[in-house]
Amino acid sequence: MKDIAWSELSFGYMPTDYNVRCCYRNGKWGEIEVCSDEYIKLHMAATCLHYGQEAFEGLKAYRCPDGKVRVFRMEENAARLQSTCRGIMMPELPTDIFVEMVKKVVRLNQEYIPTYESGATLYIRPLLIGTSAQVGVRPAEEYMFIIFVTPVGPYFKGGFSTNPYVIVRDYDRSAPLGTGIYKVGGNYAASLRANHLAHEKGYACEFYLDAKEKKYMDECGAANFFGIKNNTYVTPKSTSILPSITNKSLMQLAEDFGMKVERRQIPEEELATFEEAGACGTAAVISPISYIDDIDTGQRFMFSEDGKPGPVSTKLYNHLRGIQYGTEEDKHGWTTVVIE
Ligand SMILES: *Cc1c(COP(=O)(O)O)cnc(C)c1O
Numbered sequence: 001m002k003d004i005a006w007s008e009l010s011f012g013y014m015p016t017d018y019n020v021r022c023c024y025r026n027g028k029w030g031e032i033e034v035c036s037d038e039y040i041k042l043h044m045a046a047t048c049l050h051y052g053q054e055a056f057e058g059l060k061a062y063r064c065p066d067g068k069v070r071v072f073r074m075e076e077n078a079a080r081l082q083s084t085c086r087g088i089m090m091p092e093l094p095t096d097i098f099v100e101m102v103k104k105v106v107r108l109n110q111e112y113i114p115t116y117e118s119g120a121t122l123y124i125r126p127l128l129i130g131t132s133a134q135v136g137v138r139p140a141e142e143y144m145f146i147i148f149v150t151p152v153g154p155y156f157k158g159g160f161s162t163n164p165y166v167i168v169r170d171y172d173r174s175a176p177l178g179t180g181i182y183k184v185g186g187n188y189a190a191s192l193r194a195n196h197l198a199h200e201k202g203y204a205c206e207f208y209l210d211a212k213e214k215k216y217m218d219e220c221g222a223a224n225f226f227g228i229k230n231n232t233y234v235t236p237k238s239t240s241i242l243p244s245i246t247n248k249s250l251m252q253l254a255e256d257f258g259m260k261v262e263r264r265q266i267p268e269e270e271l272a273t274f275e276e277a278g279a280c281g282t283a284a285v286i287s288p289i290s291y292i293d294d295i296d297t298g299q300r301f302m303f304s305e306d307g308k309p310g311p312v313s314t315k316l317y318n319h320l321r322g323i324q325y326g327t328e329e330d331k332h333g334w335t336t337v338v339i340e
Contacts, residue, residue: 002111002112004112004151006115006151007117007119010153011152011283013150015038015150017108017109018034018035018036018108019147020034020035020105021035021147022101023131023144029094029145032097034104038148040144043133045134046130046140047132047140048130048131052186053089053129053143054185055081055129056125056184057077057080057124057125057183058124058125058282059072059073059077059282060152061113061122061149062326064325064327068326068339069337069339070324070325070326070338071102071106072324072335073334073335077126077245078093078099079095081126087179087184088179088182090139090140098126099336101126102124102147102338103336106338110339112149114151119153120151122150123151123152124147125147125149125150126145128145131143155285155287156284160288161309162289162304162307162309163203163287163288163289164289164290164292165220166198166207169209170194171193172208173187173221174190175211176240177239178240180242181242187242188222194206194221195221204279205222206221209268210240215267216268218238218241219238222281223284224241224246225280226247226277228275228310229273231258231259231260232260233250233261233262234263235251235261236266237263246281246282246320247280247281253316254316274301275312276309276310278313285317285321285324288310288313289304290302291304323335
């Protein structure tokens with residue numbers, strides 16, 4: 001293991017030894033290459049630079065108390081990347097190549113997988129870009145798929161805790177029939193300004209309403225939303241939110257716990273009826289929400305009286321983390337042991 005102060009890591013980039021790459025040329029995917037260069041040589045007219053042909057994914061490798069290293073639901077990430085590829089006219093990367101490359105890059109950089117005790121993990125970032133030159137608006141003919149890894153700190157430095165969020169109306173992240181359902185960088189470009197304003201005002205993140213009616217809850221900049229009431233897990237159904245694998249897993253666990261699960265439109269007013277609420281995604285699993293402010297109407301929706309995470313969010317969080325770290329039974333077969 002590298003001599004790194006694992007418990008002091010933040011969510012930032014740190015170089016590791018290797019990345020893996022696979023290129024698409026002449027209508028087919030090539031051999032998997034191992035690379036130690038952090039840079040890519042790119043044509044200045046590449047479509048990823050001009051027309052946003054860029055897709056990414058995010059997942060993690062966990063060093064577990066039993067000494068093994070596990071990754072969580074990587075086939076789901078492969079499937080979502082394929083959906084993104086269809087969405088922005090890129091060739092689909094087959095699941096077997098994706099899985100082989102994830103295993104390879106984790107094994108090659110195993111000295112960078114943080115200790116279990118630190119709470120830090122190895123973040124895995126797959127990236128697919130259109131690389132060939134094009135001046136007219138058309139998809140590229142050549143593509144590069146890269147996966148790099150970087151150790152990242154625990155999301156909750158002082159333990160699992162709540163954060164305030166804010167609803168924004170002056171900005172949309174994605175249109176109802178736009179690219180919100182795909183994991184593309186363009187959605188993030190569209191969210192940077194609202195995200196900056198939310199941070200400036202002291203909120204953890206901005207919340208979007210549906211872009212058409214501004215009536216229903218959509219998602220945060222980079223995480224899905226859920227609310228809990230009457231033993232029911234409620235999460236938005238929308239054509240502009242990214243299908244989170246964490247959310248999908250939490251819905252399954254809620255069902256396993258005997259809760260009802262509802263995926264439907266959530267009018268903003270309904271926020272007042274939730275006992276608990278959270279943002280969910282790979283980075284934090286669950287980021288429990290203390291309150292959501294609607295600055296335009298002056299309303300504050302409270303989800304925690306004492307500022308602590310609620311019992312249902314806590315139970316879901318602990319159980320999902322337990323599966324990821326191999327300490328809870330993985331009855332749905334969600335994890336893959338990458339290093340024995
Ligand atoms: C990646 C992402 C999420 C979370 O998805 P997970 O698969 O749970 O990590 C949620 N919203 C957006 C916009 C995202 O890009």
